Amino acid sequence: MVPVVVLCSLPFLAILAFRPVLRRLAVRNAVRRPRESLLVVLGSLLGTAIMTGSFVVGDTFDASIRAGAYEQLGPVDVIVSASGLDAAADLDERFRDLDDPEVDGVLPMTLARAASATVGEPRRAEPQVQLLETDFGRARDFGGDASATGISGATPAPGEAAVTDDLARALGVRVGDEIEVFAYGTSSVLRVTGVLPRLGVAGFWRGPESTSNNVFVAPGTIARLAGDGEGAGEPPQSLVLVSNRGDVEGGAEATDTVVPALERRLAGVEANVDGIKQRVLDNAEAAGESLTQLYTALGTFAVFAGILLLVNIFFMLADERKSELGMLRAVGLRRRALVGAFATEGWCYALVSSVVGTFVGLGLGRLIMAAAGRIFSSGPDEFRLTLRWDFEWSSVVLGMTIGFLIALVTVVVTSFWLSRFNIIQAIRDIDEPPRRRPRRRAFYGGLALAVIGLLMSGAGFGSGAFAPLVLGPPFVLLGIGPALARNLPRSPVVTALAAGTLLWGVICVPVAIALDAQLDVFIFVLQGLVLVASAVVLVAQHQSAIGHLVGRLAQGSLAVRLGLAYPLARRFRTSMTLGMFALVVFILVYVSVLSAMFNAQTDEFAAEVSGGFDVLVDSSPGNPVDFGQLAGEPGVRAVAPFVTRATEVTPDGADEPTFWPMTAFDEAFVEGGVPTLEDRGAYATDADAYRAVLDDPGLAIVDDFFLSRGAGPPEEVVDVGESFTVRDPVSGAERTFTVAAIGPGDVLGSGGFIGIGAARELFGDAAVPTRAYVAVDDPDAFAREFQARTIENGGKADPIVDLVDEAFAQQNQFFVLMRGYLALGLVIGVAGIGVIMVRAVRERRRQVGVLRALGFEAKAVRSSFVVESMFVAIEGVLVGMVLALVTAYSMTLTDQFGEGFGFVVPWGTIVLVVVGTILFTLLATASPARAAARIRPAVALRIAD
């Protein structure tokens, strides 16, 4: 990336080195007014800051998930697993003498799921525990780096246990204390002889949880529990952990070579080889990229606001220096040289702002992660993530480069634009008269754009690809503009085309949804840009009428009249400022309204998800609750037991599987009342769809977020009629399913729903029901009482309404975080208006002097500047707010988010955004307005004359 910066800087460095006149012009103008240059840098650095911040957010997520690879896998790169204990000896035999140059260690291990609790009252329990058996000596040698395994001490003897510090903390036990573990309907009391860190083999954990509640026990303990126990439970797993050559991350690179080699050795054995490390690292990368994409997309609004500010500032600079630029051209400076001087000055700002912006971006990323850390450390353990602030320098350099390029391209393009002036008019400081008819060049360019727009529209409507769909029609309208304006009056043409584009901007997302287009967060970015651009053009076209109306309302106040005169006269500059505010307020209000609309769905969504049930019950797979017995208890109206298991799911056409839970249900679920489907496919009723899945082991019901790894809108990886393959990561058994219907959003961690018959075929003995939906009279009382009496089963019960509330609360926190990030755009808006007003005061010094000479009082001058900035800010805020409300309302016209997805306006938040924006704008204007009021007429006139 650094070479890109250097390469782009070469022309400017050449100017600085070899063109003394241009150097003088550029550098002296840049340092002429240091305070204002500082403001320009501040205004333009936010682009870099937002880019860098977005990348740092991605890096932090990546690193935080990657940390799981160190803590919960360490040297473990691949797992060979088989269901049951019988395969253990065979696996050990097959891999003991593994001589693979890519492998530097194999370690047999036995795993069983269990629950645990302290001994004696009051009991503290941990429902999800792994019982592990392995030889500690071999474990320390595993992978060649004993310190990375986390294993210390001797292998526990019978009656002893070494526990991880996660479990010790959860149970509040230390070395010497006793714990009781429950599995297969029996239990065993163990004395804690060691506490191990969550690291490597000691922290080995196969589930999605971020903590490792491991109990290392003496070899034979699991066999004894499984043999003695009479209760059901997921069978133990016989494992062989494989370490590839290389360090924690380097080892994973050999996975693609090692896995096939291991699979060849497994010929004839029902077992699975899982390249777990590579998968975790891939997930980390995908999650990081997804978060980066989300924040970059949202940050685009602020970046565009920054670009508009930069263009505005450069236009102000050019206006201010119009006479001197004209004079320079008159004395022989070529247009290209003038562009060079202007662009070199911009290059100075871009360079400084990108460097400073990088550091601001790091701070920004840190702030976002501090806030996100609180969100991700709450909620169910399987969704929990301890965020570790981290970043790659390459990301920082990338953020800096992108920010630098954005600023540089903006200033270079603006410089070319500004260099096109009439020398005499510039010298005489006369405004260029507007063209009556568009140039022939614009006419042909417009036609070309219209053709491109038509092609894009065709492609968009045909394929449902959102970018051509959203941009195609506006391109057509924009393209035919010059042709129409050559033959018809300009104002009605512009009004009609802008209104048409605006209308399309409002309905494009519902149309995209209706066409089944893949929703991406960038669709909202494009929609926002189309909406704001067309609205700003529309407002600019009718700015005089708006100003006239405001002037009338102000009853001819001179300060108001003067305050409005400048924004009305300088339409282009006003439009830039207007667009800046409208963009930022649009996305802020839009996200707020969507957030409120989703939140308002909580009750309805809870009812949809729960069907005829009230409580979700979970228990340890090693010692599950007897759901048959539970169904007979007083107060319990119905119980629908589920088999839930983490699986590898590969949609048709994909190469890599995604780890995703699958839940199997039986007849009791259908009879008790199924969740409401979003798309019931070919079935007449929701119950029919579930019954079809129950009857046909090749069918499944999934939700829109099924297999989505990214943040933002649902990815809809598979739709009704599409297929995917599910593989049991323990046995390696596979089965293909076709999506029969789309269910409600999965907030309870069920994943995809399949019939119990399919689960038995796929999971065999491991198809043990561990969770259930329960219908009871008093969900809260049942949940409290249930947990207290099922410690041995790792019982956990929560009213479904509470779980939905919790999920929505977490989602809401995420929205709040996004709003906080988006509010950064307001910083640009407010800082921008400050810069613009400071420049406006300087630009109009002489005019203020004249006004003061004519009898305009100081306070009226001050008021006129305040009116000017407030007019533009309020107009921008209103445009952004109205667009956001209309667009959010348009979303209710689709059934994408359920039939009950209603229009809700969070007035409190909106008032906060509006009042906050206006208040900060007022504050930003206060200083320049005061400075204007302090201008002494004689001094202003003397300087000018």
Add this chain to the structure above:
Amino acid sequence: MDDALLVAEGVRKVYRTGAEEVEALRAVDFTVHEGEWVSVMGPSGSGKTTLLNCCSGLDDIDGGRVLLDGVDLHGLSDGQRTRNRASAMGFIFQAYNLIPVFSAVENVELPLLLAGVDAKEARRRAAETLERVGLGHRLRHRPTELSGGEQQRVTVARALAGKPRVVWADEPTGALDSETASTVMELLRDLNREGLTLIVVTHDEGVGASAHRLIRMRDGRIVSDEPVAKAS
């Protein structure tokens, strides 16, 4: 002194730039009578424009006093002085100094509105005044759409619209070609004949010679203050 409109007594003005002090006006005394046309001439840096600024109340003074209709201008607050300018003075500058975002008529009506004249009446009077200076057909044009002479005539109209007691003009023809300059001068002459008090700062001997009195300045001092001998 009974009909003295403006009296300047011992007016001093010092410009300070860092440690350096430049005395731009050194105890200047002069009087302007109602209906009089006084021209102020002198070489660059002699203090002509400073005299205009200080005596019109645009700038503060460091000594002495300026009485307009017996009122000490520099004894007034900034607000009072501003209101006084709005009601009693008009200004014509070399660089026109029109407000670029206002049309000709809007520029001219500005002092009227500042003086509290009703908006409709202000517009009528502004249009009338522009008509008078020969710009009745250019009411809606913005300054950038007018020639230099037209802009200066708008400036004259703006200075006159409020029917001021005195009009201050700083090099009113300095930026104009000779033909346009003579048109503007003729206009000023007509207005003065109708009783308008004019104080004109100029380099132009021809403009100076049009006045009733000519004040010559050098190094911040009035070196001569004499009636202008009219050619018969």
